[in-house]
Amino acid sequence: CQYFQANTADSKRMYNTANFYIRNTMTGLKKSPEKRTHSEIEVLHYVFTSIQQHNDTKIKELKALKLRNVGGLHCERIMRDVLFKKLIPYPTKEKLFLSYETLDTIFKLTENPVYRRMNSHVNQNAIRKVIAAWTGYFKSLKQYDKTPSAFTGKPHIPGYKKEAAYTAWFSNQVA
Numbered sequence: 001c002q003y004f005q006a007n008t009a010d011s012k013r014m015y016n017t018a019n020f021y022i023r024n025t026m027t028g029l030k031k032s033p034e035k036r037t038h039s040e041i042e043v044l045h046y047v048f049t050s051i052q053q054h055n056d057t058k059i060k061e062l063k064a065l066k067l068r069n070v071g072g073l074h075c076e077r078i079m080r081d082v083l084f085k086k087l088i089p090y091p092t093k094e095k096l097f098l099s100y101e102t103l104d105t106i107f108k109l110t111e112n113p114v115y116r117r118m119n120s121h122v123n124q125n126a127i128r129k130v131i132a133a134w135t136g137y138f139k140s141l142k143q144y145d146k147t148p149s150a151f152t153g154k155p156h157i158p159g160y161k162k163e164a165a166y167t168a169w170f171s172n173q174v175a
Helices: 002-030 038-068 072-085 100-109 113-117 120-146
Strands: none
Touching: 002 038, 002 100, 002 113, 002 120, 038 100, 100 120
């Protein structure tokens, strides 16, 4: 029972942490650097340094691939295309939202204690639930702009989980 209590509590923490990163990235990028809060500065630092570290690693893999010259030019081009698809784009004012892959990479590279403490499928599912909540928010916002009469009010951004625990999704592999 204590195992499941710990996992559901950590699932809530992971959900809220991912939500915190998404919110602070979105608000921080909209502001000028001198007007950012301490939380926004810290989150943006972790976001940008983690993306840089991830992309540097992928580029080093590409350079190592070139040195080996595996399978000729055609094979190298295919591998380069595959590797560049694994590069994570930086968030911008035009594209503020952090993807699942970005959040997962950030939590891995920053050695987030909650992320590391949990089973990998459970923490990843908690991140996916936050992404799903934000995706639903953006969809409902678009629908609200088209037909506001279909709603009782303007949709609100996904909030933090306040309960002591949140559902932890276990995959077959974890079980």
